[in-house]
Amino acid sequence: MAEGRISGKLGGEFVVAGLEGTLLKDPDPFPYFMLVAFEASGLIRFVLLLLLWPVISLLRAAGHGDLALRVMVFAAVAGVRETEIATVARAVLPKFFAEDVDPGAWRLFSSRRRRAVVTALPRTMVSWFAKEHLGADEVVSAELSVNRFGIATGFLEKQADSVVSCSGSPPLDLRRTTTHSLYSEKLRPQFAAGLEEDKVAPMKPVVFHDGRLVRRPTPATALLVVLWIPLGVILALVRTVAGLAAPFHWIRPLLRYFGGELIVRGRPPPPATNTRSGVLFVSNHRTLMDGITISVTLGRKIPSVTYSISRLTEVISPVRLLRLSREREADAKRIKEELAKGDLIVCPEGTTCREPFLLRFSMLFAELTDRIVPVALDCRVGMFYPTTARGWKGMDPIFFLMNPRPVYEVTFLDQLPPEETCAAGKRPQEVANGVQRMLADVLGFECSDYTRKDKYMLLAGNEGRTDRSS
Structure with missing residues (x-):
């Protein structure tokens, strides 16, 4: 050995x-x-x-x-x-x-x-x-x-x-x-005196992690996972069919009958009129279901900005997903065009984070409109994580729907006053940082300077660009 x-x-x-x-x-x-x-x-x-x-x-x-x-x-x-x-x-x-x-x-x-x-x-x-x-x-x-x-x-x-x-x-x-005769037993525990009063430096937190399992697979938990997977697949299929077949405004009241829970706080603004540009809902990013959840909460289909998604996710999504190219000028033009048509949802972090941290916000959204409504999102799942950096993203919504009781919390904050936007002369990054702090305060999360690139370089060894055909 x-x-x-x-x-x-x-x-x-x-x-x-x-x-x-x-x-x-x-x-x-x-x-x-x-x-x-x-x-x-x-x-x-x-x-x-x-x-x-x-x-x-x-x-x-x-x-x-x-x-x-x-x-x-x-x-x-x-x-x-x-x-x-x-x-x-x-x-x-x-x-x-x-x-x-x-x-x-x-x-x-x-x-x-x-x-x-x-x-x-x-x-x-x-x-x-x-x-x-x-x-x-x-x-x-x-x-x-x-x-x-x-x-x-x-x-x-x-x-x-x-x-x-x-x-x-x-x-x-x-x-x-130890139960394994793997190491020398020449040394025995020696607990030094006087350490009780020492100040302990916190362990470096795990900000990013991957994998599908939420709980440590002890034998009992692993057996439960294996037995649940066939039932979870059926449940995900039923939930998907019901979500696509039912009228959109019925989805929210039907959630409880399919094992889901949606907790809503705050008062969202009314839909955009023909005489005004749309509202930009700016939220943190927990899963690929964020945009759909905000739309379900509002009772109307609102396009959602996204970067790397699979074709399967686009097909089964009940709302339109607006794919961006990461080319700044082209993306800005497309977002402006969508806002001219109505409301839009954007997640400036650019990628999901499972832990209670907010990644650095892109300032692009702050440059394009002064009608900004921050939305704080949190998601709780008990068995499978619905996000991945290494795996096939097409399975993300499936794994979300396979959870026995997924829970989403949506908190609508007040629309930013004009003096807190670029219209009043504030710098775009200042506006973006302000929205990040507001959302962090509501959620009890910690603001960070980590980016999408940091996450994917650590977890997958790449910059997180996903081909459209994936």
């Missing part, structure tokens, strides 16, 4: 901590292998690994923790490209790791300047989170065996036994006795 070596020269400034069962509350790595199986390979491997769970449990009970680990590794990654595993580790796993971090262990771990993490999980799965979010200098773990084609064999490479060598005072050792 693969191990590594930790070396440090800072004595009391050095801490070594186990990941499973110490920094993370749950000592079982099984859910993280399930995530890799689902996101890197798909549903079939996910089900196969779930079927192996009784065998894995029996091996552990019999004292063969190492063998149980080998079974999980092989079932989850054998035949998968190492780059795909690394992408899942960067885009999907950090969110689930962060949710399970033990505050007490983090307090002790973050109290030392030099940090090392010891884990039974393969290094490829852990390294990004440990270094980027936990601030670890070293990760002691097994390496995945990869063939010359860059494909994981499903085995782990052996290394030397783990040893921590320090000059001066010994390191703070937060490892607990």
Whole structure:
């Protein structure tokens, strides 16, 4: 079994901590292998690994923790490209790791300047989170065996036994006795006195993450997901047909009968008249359903500005989606033409964000009209995320509709007064930043300077441009 070596020269400034069962509350790595199986390979491997769970449990009970680990590794990654595993580790796993971090262990771990993490999980799965979010200098773990084609064999490479060598005072050792005989047990937990009063630096938050599963797939949760998927597909189909067949103004009262919930606050403005240009509804971006939800709330079909969507989304959308080109002059001209016809919906973030953060707002909308109505949106789903950076965007509305009870909250703010728009001489970026702060205050979110490019470079390794045929 693969191990590594930790070396440090800072004595009391050095801490070594186990990941499973110490920094993370749950000592079982099984859910993280399930995530890799689902996101890197798909549903079939996910089900196969779930079927192996009784065998894995029996091996552990019999004292063969190492063998149980080998079974999980092989079932989850054998035949998968190492780059795909690394992408899942960067885009999907950090969110689930962060949710399970033990505050007490983090307090002790973050109290030392030099940090090392010891884990039974393969290094490829852990390294990004440990270094980027936990601030670890070293990760002691097994390496995945990869063939010359860059494909994981499903085995782990052996290394030397783990040893921590320090000059001066010994390191703070937060490892607990593990069920896997993978690491040296020469060091035992040493909890230094006086740390209770130390100020704890917050862990770096996970702003962007990908993947479809909302909850960590423990065996029970994974079984529920597998059993729900066929029912969810049927439910999504029924909801789609009902939404397209019913008169548009009926959709809102019908939502409760199809398991949805729409919470509306504020007072929206009346429809645009022929003598006035349309209102520009400016909202934050949670899912591809944002524009549809605002239209359903208002009881009338309002075109929605979008960038990267699939043909399937355009076909099943009950409202017209206005596709932009990201060419500033061309997009500005098209938005002006639409506003001359009536109301329009735009999401200046340019992409969705799942966490309570607002990305930087494009200032284009502020330059085109002074009739701006901010709309604060929030969306809650219990089983599947309806957004993706790596997958096929055509499935986004399907996954949204597959959730047992999706909930949308829509809050209409007052139209911006003329003195808060560019008509009064304000700079476009100043107007955009002001709208961003207003929406953040209503939602309880945090304003950020992150952009669409930041998100897609992290999660997918590209700038997020989606071809029309996708």
